[in-house]
Amino acid sequence: MKIGILNGGGDCAGLNAVTRAVVKRAESYGWEVIGIRYGWDGFLRNDTVKLSFPLVESLIGVGGTILKSSRTNPAKRPDGFQTILDNSKKLGLDAVVCVGGDDTLGVASQLYKKGLNAVGVPKTMDNDLSSTDYTFGFYSAVNEATHAIDNLRTTAESHDRVFVVEVMGREAGWVAAYAGIASGANLILVPEEPFDLNDVISFVRNRHERGEKATVIVISEGASLARKGSDLEGKVDEFGHVRLGGIGQLLGDEIEKATKFDTRISILGHMIRGGQPTAFDRVLSTQFGLAAVDLIKEGKFGMMTSLRGTKIVSVSLEESTSRQRLLDPEILETMRKLSY
Amino acid sequence: MKIGILNGGGDCAGLNAVTRAVVKRAESYGWEVIGIRYGWDGFLRNDTVKLSFPLVESLIGVGGTILKSSRTNPAKRPDGFQTILDNSKKLGLDAVVCVGGDDTLGVASQLYKKGLNAVGVPKTMDNDLSSTDYTFGFYSAVNEATHAIDNLRTTAESHDRVFVVEVMGREAGWVAAYAGIASGANLILVPEEPFDLNDVISFVRNRHERGEKATVIVISEGASLARKGSDLEGKVDEFGHVRLGGIGQLLGDEIEKATKFDTRISILGHMIRGGQPTAFDRVLSTQFGLAAVDLIKEGKFGMMTSLRGTKIVSVSLEESTSRQRLLDPEILETMRKLSY
């Protein structure tokens, strides 16, 4: 038996630990493992590397992906799917472990229907996949963001400043919510609940008046304004999204303009997605990697690994990619209880 | 309304975050919060401190417990229960949030039956409570242990050494299992599965023979030998438990004696239980703290908070303390798949 493994979409902490576990488990069955570089792009070009356990053993705690990744979608290439099916044969692959988010797993699902023996492993730093309770990369990113916000808070309090901290999250506010709760942020703004600029300004002002002069606001990059921004001089589009420069920058500027309080903006950006996986993510990615190989062993193609409670289960690739998972009402309620 | 909060048993990361959330939520209802110091011991002596949010706001990331803790069991004191019921009245407490492990929550359950309006929050660094999927403190400890073992591995590999790393866990091997998996340990030994000394020695020798000269073994302090230790000169009792000096020390000594490989022993001990909570533990302890106050609000005395999947639920204190949770077969199976 010979199996392939590829990573699609943005990198996150734990990808190498999945690869390591896949190689470990496959070798225990006497199988060969081929790393397909740059995701679907590399599959289209037959850009591969032979893997063995000594090559990947030390990578359990190493961020990023040695397989490299891309956002290439073969559906958008002429004969994309067919090329991959052909290349799979040329490479002699009996099955392929596809590690990625909705896009990557959606392609895996389509290729499965066309005959590729694909199994999936969910990956998203954003935690917005409906097919699994958590996936690796999320808690590592939350830990990094929490650390950064902890740091910023010491400066905010030393100087009685307002800090607006923007974190990744275009459609869902998971990172903002968890890092905001974990760092004791005073206010958390997420895409799921558009905010009113005047409410935020009042919130900051009220804190200041009662002596809480340092305020830390954590905001998702995808957060938007509840009302159209007629008073924001065209900076916001008809859906409440900032046109240019980021919602964190806009919010910080408006708070400072309205309150005259010393306000700083920090865009955490990519800094939180790279780097070493936490123990949680190392264990989960290892479990997913082992389980993916066992799906192949059992011939369960078209399936992907998933965490439900404390159990590793499998779900169909097709279902997995049907809808995005937004913050649930319980977390939104938790955020409200902590806003002060 | 006036409520109390106390911490019982060993400290772990996240205790202060629970206190912080309890105060925050209680104050939002206009309630007063009294910190009872040193767990049940302080309750017996009316050793209390008035809490308010400014006092605890900055503690979300601070390890240990500002309330301090003890292992005092009022059942073992003359009139212990009655003294606490009396003191609760003297203090004017309408309810008490009891944060602790099986012992603390067991006492809370008994006091509830005698009339105390107790609610519980589960706490264990060891993750061995059956009443909740996870509780705070565990993942922080696993992260610290993983970091330490990562460090030890670099030394093991630089010098082709065997390292035996002993971690906390008397009855259950959760910390060893998770930290061992997360750090890529070569072998993990836990109380749930007594081990054969000769098997371990063969394992190390086999690795060495095929060129894997560095070996990292993670072992729970409560691990025991499968066979009686007649060949160990009385170092082990009739149940396979080491008599003196720790199982890690015994194992390391025996490996070195048998193989002549350079072998070092590291006892992580308390080092992993203190310190800052991870983001995971900060969020969970905050959720538990908020939920505990809401249990009081809803009059659900005799109940405790619990994590099931991604949901915070409540379970009865009585049930919660009925049995210890050992490593489930899935994790034992994962450990086996990774032993090499």
Place this chain on the structure above:
Amino acid sequence: MKIGILNGGGDCAGLNAVTRAVVKRAESYGWEVIGIRYGWDGFLRNDTVKLSFPLVESLIGVGGTILKSSRTNPAKRPDGFQTILDNSKKLGLDAVVCVGGDDTLGVASQLYKKGLNAVGVPKTMDNDLSSTDYTFGFYSAVNEATHAIDNLRTTAESHDRVFVVEVMGREAGWVAAYAGIASGANLILVPEEPFDLNDVISFVRNRHERGEKATVIVISEGASLARKGSDLEGKVDEFGHVRLGGIGQLLGDEIEKATKFDTRISILGHMIRGGQPTAFDRVLSTQFGLAAVDLIKEGKFGMMTSLRGTKIVSVSLEESTSRQRLLDPEILETMRKLSY
């Protein structure tokens, strides 16, 4: 005896450790310590807090400053100096420990000449004081920046991207140089050596052509272009400084425009200055705090603490504030040797 302590200028890691050591040492002499809040601003307003060791004991590893800080310069206030001299008498202060950078220490020097028993402790995250080899806060910031760049590099390599990372440093490139060297950055750009945009673009392109497709560039916020930016459409002023949006953003945009390589920009900003001090900074700030009190004990007013080699010495406040310390030729040479 009664002494005061104040912090001026931006916060950095280690300020609380200085305060802790000052209180410890002063109490060993039986002296009282008054914390003056918000630097010179608080001195003008008599905003003070009585300090004692139990209040500060646990702060050795806590970032920011519990005394809070400001950039207020009493020289710019009517009767500013006289108000402080008067307030010092009102407060009954026999001496004042002034902790800050050039501005704060310059004011301390002037007040000393007017009769205030001032001693100084140098503080700068930027490491640009000529009066001391190093001061606390710098290495903590470099460690944080290095960690962030380590993280960004994993993403850069996973996606074959160019990352431009901007760090603090308006006049001097110490943070960029040290964090860049420590993180293995491919190119480091500092204020001391204006850069040619085309050279940087060629550098990135050459790396790409020889297969090094990920490139990490670390740049000080104060870096500037060597040639006037006629081809940059007015984005740069006559001194080569970017007009709007930051030099990191400009550089990243221009690299992407010229090379078409996927390029990301990360502005680390305040994130690196807050947070916990490293052991190096904790030891140094403790030594400085102890030494500052001993300067008072010995009547050495007008002096400040300083690190020379491995020794804590004292230098005059007046000299200390005479010139800024730029990167020395040795470090610039080191950076060149590592550019590849």
Place this chain on the structure above:
Amino acid sequence: MKIGILNGGGDCAGLNAVTRAVVKRAESYGWEVIGIRYGWDGFLRNDTVKLSFPLVESLIGVGGTILKSSRTNPAKRPDGFQTILDNSKKLGLDAVVCVGGDDTLGVASQLYKKGLNAVGVPKTMDNDLSSTDYTFGFYSAVNEATHAIDNLRTTAESHDRVFVVEVMGREAGWVAAYAGIASGANLILVPEEPFDLNDVISFVRNRHERGEKATVIVISEGASLARKGSDLEGKVDEFGHVRLGGIGQLLGDEIEKATKFDTRISILGHMIRGGQPTAFDRVLSTQFGLAAVDLIKEGKFGMMTSLRGTKIVSVSLEESTSRQRLLDPEILETMRKLSY
């Protein structure tokens, strides 16, 4: 030109960063670099590996040594020196960079006199080399130890316990002193100043009596008792050194026996020497690696790199190995000022 590089003695953080810098600098001159594995042992056996920058580029932050190390001393092998001189010729080496402590550098010095073109780089986690102000590995170890003691302190304070923390340091107390100061330890015991057991017990008791019930004591493994241990039932030898089980264990046991206070012992051991180098150590080891190659370039054989103040200088290998560097009086004085 072809040069070799080897690592001798115990591993520490920064060794790989030296190798990386040596390869980088040598390749800039067009030289070849051969890694000699396992220190002098590998040189005796011609166990080598060809190095190139892509192999080592990512190792700047990786602990341990990919070259592996040993404590083999060729002076103790028959024809040891001659074998190395012969092997150097066989390998075609024009020079060798020897990275290690007093033992390794002493051998390098002897081989230099016999004709080997050796240059040295000082390495010691213990900071006890007289030939350099600091070397890499020390501050990384101090940072790890400080982190561990910070954690232990939270537990000590949560339970009003005494903690005795033993750290590496047989002859000199650098790690204990710096980690103890940085973590705010209450008492620091080092080899340089033998201690009186009764004094320590009184110290702990006095703290307890005035309400300071948690006490953290940091002790070097090489610390010894000032008086002969007649009252310690033979546990201590005639020089005051513990016979069995470690000085930390002895001290903790005796404190608990005398005071009845709950006392715990933590032996940090190897845990602090492995792992990632701090930014300080990464910069210093990079500077040393570059400078070592430049010593070869300039034909300065028999010399080693050294840090003096903020400058990288060179000193003769012969002088470097003449005497051990104990804690200087200034640090001992600092420790005394902080004991409370």
